[in-house]
Amino acid sequence: MPHKLDFIGFGGVGRGLAEILLERGDWLKETFGSDFLVVSVSDLYKGSLHHPDGLDMQKVLDCLKKDGTVENYPDTQGLVRGWDSIETITQSNADTVIEITFTNVETGQPAIDHCKTSFKAGKNAVLTNKGPVALAYKELQALAQENGVRFLFEGTVMSGTPALRMPLTSLSGNRITSIKGIMNGTTNYMLTQMEQGMEYSEALKEAQSRGYAEADPTSDVEGYDVLYKVVILANVVMGADLKKEDVERQGITSLSAEDMQQAKKENKHWKLIGRVENDNGTIKGSVKPELLSEDDALANVGGAVNAVTYECDLSGPITLMGAGAGVPETGFALLIDLINMDRNTI
Numbered sequence: 001m002p003h004k005l006d007f008i009g010f011g012g013v014g015r016g017l018a019e020i021l022l023e024r025g026d027w028l029k030e031t032f033g034s035d036f037l038v039v040s041v042s043d044l045y046k047g048s049l050h051h052p053d054g055l056d057m058q059k060v061l062d063c064l065k066k067d068g069t070v071e072n073y074p075d076t077q078g079l080v081r082g083w084d085s086i087e088t089i090t091q092s093n094a095d096t097v098i099e100i101t102f103t104n105v106e107t108g109q110p111a112i113d114h115c116k117t118s119f120k121a122g123k124n125a126v127l128t129n130k131g132p133v134a135l136a137y138k139e140l141q142a143l144a145q146e147n148g149v150r151f152l153f154e155g156t157v158m159s160g161t162p163a164l165r166m167p168l169t170s171l172s173g174n175r176i177t178s179i180k181g182i183m184n185g186t187t188n189y190m191l192t193q194m195e196q197g198m199e200y201s202e203a204l205k206e207a208q209s210r211g212y213a214e215a216d217p218t219s220d221v222e223g224y225d226v227l228y229k230v231v232i233l234a235n236v237v238m239g240a241d242l243k244k245e246d247v248e249r250q251g252i253t254s255l256s257a258e259d260m261q262q263a264k265k266e267n268k269h270w271k272l273i274g275r276v277e278n279d280n281g282t283i284k285g286s287v288k289p290e291l292l293s294e295d296d297a298l299a300n301v302g303g304a305v306n307a308v309t310y311e312c313d314l315s316g317p318i319t320l321m322g323a324g325a326g327v328p329e330t331g332f333a334l335l336i337d338l339i340n341m342d343r344n345t346i
């Protein structure tokens, strides 16, 4: 039986996963026994399609490329058009909802409701949307468990780089006492370009065109995106109950290309650093630009690459480095959750 998927939201990340499934669907079936079938795509402005026997995703992508919407997807018997996100989740025959709408840094909505509706309908939810995990992790995890379904979200921190699964699996048995890292691809890309002389606004435009930035890039440059990742790491990896209001936050908007170049002359680099620290039993989080000297492991992490160090009491510090954002990379994060779901592993 195929593993049937609803795509709720269909922007860059949705396209990333769709392209991966088209390119290596047969291989995934042969290698892992995972047979993924997209039965719905529901996007606010691009439109909505559902077919219980599956959509032709090449045709969906072709329509989007040509028209920017799925309106001209060919009619076939059984095709349903126009369902909104909630109708799709409640009425489709999918097993799993892929929640890839924008991250709302104020309320986490409508994604929190998308997750709740999925669980109550007996569907798993896999997301890269940080809102539900940062604001309602415990409640959603409990609801998923109550309904016997899975809640997976590897791509919420560092896209396809396993910043959550690695500490939760390979580092287990350690006490992780602190986490520190560069956790935003957009700003790290911008700071790297600004070090080379590019102006702030040009660097932001490039990061947006490469698919790294949030729908509203204020979230990236003002540090909200990293704040959410800090809360997720604290609560999911360190078992804390950190709230977004508890986290000190400062973004990169006060840094200019001149600041970056001046620092470089002194063999230093400005980086936007997220931290989670255990301060005598109280877990604290912060986000702010820090001036790192060359001997710091994070100083030369450039472009959209991110890196995070987990301070572990048994294994010592372990640093993970890889893509922090990007279309295929984040599509892959969804894929790895889906494969682990099929294997019944975390």
Ligand SMILES: NC(=O)C1=CN([C@@H]2O[C@H](COP(=O)(O)OP(=O)(O)OC[C@H]3O[C@@H](n4cnc5c(N)ncnc54)[C@H](OP(=O)(O)O)[C@@H]3O)[C@@H](O)[C@H]2O)C=CC1
Residues within 6 Å of the ligand: 008, 009, 010, 011, 012, 013, 014, 042, 043, 044, 045, 046, 085, 100, 101, 102, 103, 110, 128, 129, 130, 155, 156, 158, 159, 211, 212, 213, 214, 215, 324, 325, 326, 327, 330
């Ligand atoms: N891009 C990246 O590198 C990474 C992104 N993420 C997260 O993944 C998620 C998706 O990112 P990305 O694809 O880049 O973002 P995009 O902004 O490209 O896509 C989000 C899509 O969701 C749609 N949408 C918004 N609200 C609704 C709704 N209520 N119902 C249906 N569709 C809706 C938007 O519609 P429209 O535009 O048509 O209005 C848009 O097409 C975000 O939450 C982001 O934070 C996480 C890690 C990395």
Ligand SMILES: N[C@@H](CC=O)C(=O)O
Residues within 6 Å of the ligand: 156, 158, 159, 183, 184, 185, 186, 187, 212, 213, 214, 220, 225, 324, 325, 326
């Ligand atoms: N906008 C984010 C995307 C991933 O979470 C970033 O730039 O890191």
